[in-house]
Amino acid sequence: MRVELKAEPGAANRIQSASRVATASGGTCYWGERTRVWATVGTSYPTGKSRLVYSNSTSTSFGAGVTYGDGWSASGSTTTGDSWGQGFKRSGANRSYRVDVEYRRQDCYLASSGTYSHTHTIPQLQTGFTRSNRLGSAPDMGTCGEVASGEWFRGALRGTDYQLSYGVKSEAFIGINLSTRRAYSSEGRLSCFYGERRRMCGGDEYPSVARTVRERH
Amino acid sequence: MRSAVVVLTLAAVVGCTGSERSSSPGPGGAGRSTDGPLSVGDMVGGQSFLPPRSRPDRWTASHGSFLPCSAGDPVTLEGVRLAGDKQPLSVTPWLLSDTPEGSRNATFGSVLGSPPDFSEPYSSGGLPGNYTDEFDGAVIDDPCPSQGVKDGDSEVVLALETDTAGARVPHWWIDYRVGEEEFSLRVDWAIVLCGTEILRNCGSG
Numbered sequence: 001m002r003v004e005l006k007a008e009p010g011a012a013n014r015i016q017s018a019s020r021v022a023t024a025s026g027g028t029c030y031w032g033e034r035t036r037v038w039a040t041v042g043t044s045y046p047t048g049k050s051r052l053v054y055s056n057s058t059s060t061s062f063g064a065g066v067t068y069g070d071g072w073s074a075s076g077s078t079t080t081g082d083s084w085g086q087g088f089k090r091s092g093a094n095r096s097y098r099v100d101v102e103y104r105r106q107d108c109y110l111a112s113s114g115t116y117s118h119t120h121t122i123p124q125l126q127t128g129f130t131r132s133n134r135l136g137s138a139p140d141m142g143t144c145g146e147v148a149s150g151e152w153f154r155g156a157l158r159g160t161d162y163q164l165s166y167g168v169k170s171e172a173f174i175g176i177n178l179s180t181r182r183a184y185s186s187e188g189r190l191s192c193f194y195g196e197r198r199r200m201c202g203g204d205e206y207p208s209v210a211r212t213v214r215e216r217h
Numbered sequence: 218m219r220s221a222v223v224v225l226t227l228a229a230v231v232g233c234t235g236s237e238r239s240s241s242p243g244p245g246g247a248g249r250s251t252d253g254p255l256s257v258g259d260m261v262g263g264q265s266f267l268p269p270r271s272r273p274d275r276w277t278a279s280h281g282s283f284l285p286c287s288a289g290d291p292v293t294l295e296g297v298r299l300a301g302d303k304q305p306l307s308v309t310p311w312l313l314s315d316t317p318e319g320s321r322n323a324t325f326g327s328v329l330g331s332p333p334d335f336s337e338p339y340s341s342g343g344l345p346g347n348y349t350d351e352f353d354g355a356v357i358d359d360p361c362p363s364q365g366v367k368d369g370d371s372e373v374v375l376a377l378e379t380d381t382a383g384a385r386v387p388h389w390w391i392d393y394r395v396g397e398e399e400f401s402l403r404v405d406w407a408i409v410l411c412g413t414e415i416l417r418n419c420g421s422g
Contacts, residue, residue, distance in 0.1 A: 145282055145326025146344070150265035150411065151418045152327075193420055195267065197329075197341055199322065206324055206365070208260035208282055208406070 027117055029108040036127060040167040041182045042097040045138035045214035048194030049090040052097045062101055062123035062168055063178030072174040077181065078123045090193070093134055100129035101168065121174055138214040141201040147215075152200055153191035154213070242401035243390050245298050253400030254289030255393050256361050257373060258282075263387075263407030264327050265418040269339030274380060275306065279332060279343060280408050281313060281325025281374035284363035285391075291358035292400075295392040297375065303415060305377040305384035309350055310391075314371040316346035323367045331376040348374070357393075375408065383412020383419075 039062055044050040066075035088097055106120040167180030190213075192200075198217055202210025242249040266278040285294075297310045311332045313325060322344055330340025333348035346366065349355075352373075359370045366372040373391070377384060386408045390401045411419035 143323045145322050145324035146328050146341075147264065148278060148327045148329050149267040150409070151420070152262070152264050153418070154262040189262065195420065200326065206258065206260075206282060206284070208262060209258055 027108050027111045029106045029120070032105040032107055034102055034104050034124070035121075035170075035173050036100055036102050037173055038098040038131065038169045039101045039180045040096045040098050040133075040164050040169075041180055042190055043095070043135065043212055044097075044190060044192065045094045045135070046092055046192050046194070047198045047215040047217055048192065048196075049092050050190065050192040050215075051088045051090045052190050053087045060099070060126070061179075061181040063180070064123060065121040065170070065174050065176065065178055066118060067174070068118045072121075072176050074176070074178055075120070077179060088130065088132055091132070094138055095132045095135055098131050098133060098169075100127040100131075101125070102127055103170065103173070121170070123168075139203075139212075141203045141210075141212075141214050143204060143206055143210070144199045144201040144216065145207060147194075147198055147200045149194065149196050151191055151193045152207075153189050154208070241403075243298060243300060243403065246390060246392065246401040249392065249399045249401040251401055251403065253292070253393065253395060253398075253402065254287045254361075255292045255357065255391065255400065255402045256286055256288060256363075257391070257402065257404055258284045258363065261405040263409060263418070265409035265411055266327065266329065267411050267419065268381070268383075269329055269337075271339055272381070273339065275378060276329065276339065276410075277331040277337065277376055277378045278327065278329055278408070278410055279311075279325075279335075279374050279376040280327045280406075281344070281372050282327075283373035283375075283404065283406070284324075284365055285357045285371060285373055286359045286361040286363040287357055288361045290395050291356050292393045292395050294352055294355045294357065295394060295399075296353050298390045298392065298401075299386045300388050300390075301384070301386045303383065303385045305379045305386070305410060307378045309376045310352040311348050311350050311374040311376060312352060312355055312371050313344065313346045313348055313366055313374050314369075316344055316366045318367075320345055320367065323365060325366070325372055325374050331378075332374060343374075377408060377410060379410040379412060381412050383415030384408075384410045385415050385417075 042052045061077040061079045063077045064075050065072045102124045103121050104124050108117045110117050164180050166177040168178035171177050200207040207213045325344045328343050330337040335342045363370045388405045409418050
């Protein structure tokens with residue numbers, strides 16, 4: 001990627017306010033402002049009740065951002081351990097599950113001239129705060145199978161992770177939303193309980209390996 | 218789309234207990250390698266079944282959606298083994314194929330009752346198709362990934378019978394061979410039949 005240098009942004013002031021220094025290839029980066037944003041780590045569309053359980057065996061990746069020139073773009077991701085654990089309450093609503101993530105800004109300067117080069121925004125940790133958001137109608141998913149009355153749960157060590165390209169709600173912070181990717185695990189799982197038989201559906205994949213699932217009557 | 222099943226011998230099922238690492242062939246699987254070509258899809262999770270409302274002394278639950286395929290040479294199935302301390306009274310592996318076009322569902326899923334007729338009074342019926350319990354000796358030659366039973370491949374369905382106590386199978390294995398080499402495939406999909414001794418995942422926790 002071509003680096004378009006901005007005018008010197010007052011590096012001395014930035015360096016003074018930064019708390020830690022990181023060395024990058026060809027330059028030096030300085031930690032700066034911290035910001036917290038919500039990130040979606042799962043969705044459910046139940047017929048009965050469902051919930052998502054986090055555990056310390058789950059890991060979640062959140063997108064990182066970088067700005068060269070005028071705008072922000074996604075730049076890889078960082079995995080944070082979900083060591084705090086969280087069981088969302090059971091609910092019959094269509095909803096998304098969100099966790100609070102702290103990002104930190106990192107401004108980088110060229111080693112040769114000390115001129116400002118670019119800025120990263122990098123996920124640091126999950127704070128432990130959570131919320132769920134109501135969703136509208138469930139998306140159409142046509143790969144279905146019958147499910148007997150009882151609990152159906154997904155905890156995939158090898159199956160397809162939950163992914164959402166716009167999962168991190170960072171638009172107000174940097175102008176774009178970043179991605180989330182959450183691995184299901186044996187203890188960090190999505191479960192749906194219903195006392196009657198129903199159908200479980202995935203999009204183009206079978207529900208047992210699909211990124212997202214929904215229940216239908 | 219290829220035919221998946223060649224029948225050779227009678228099904229045989231061996232139960233076992235204990236917890237094993239995912240790389241282990243499990244009790245009864247000594248000498249078998251877990252590094253073979255058979256796959257049933259990378260599914261990890263589970264399903265619990267509530268007992269029929271009529272509360273029969275014995276009842277059967279069937280779980281499918283296991284899509285066998287080979288990433289190498291054709292494999293010959295040799296049976297299934299179950300993990301867990303609370304075993305079902307019996308388990309019968311079935312192979313489902315030839316699901317007619319226009320079926321409402323794309324995969325078997327899970328139902329109360331047993332193949333091929335699902336004639337139990339508490340059963341709501343299963344996915345239409347050709348069921349065979351001649352699992353041992355069946356040859357799987359569908360390449361991975363399986364296209365699914367609706368597109369001409371086969372599906373493994375386990376029928377588990379329990380009494381009122383219930384049963385819990387945290388994971389299970391499919392034994393198979395390729396030529397003279399013996400393999401086991403661990404399947405990390407739990408099957409729970411709720412009962413008086415099985416309460417977890419049954420609506421109470």
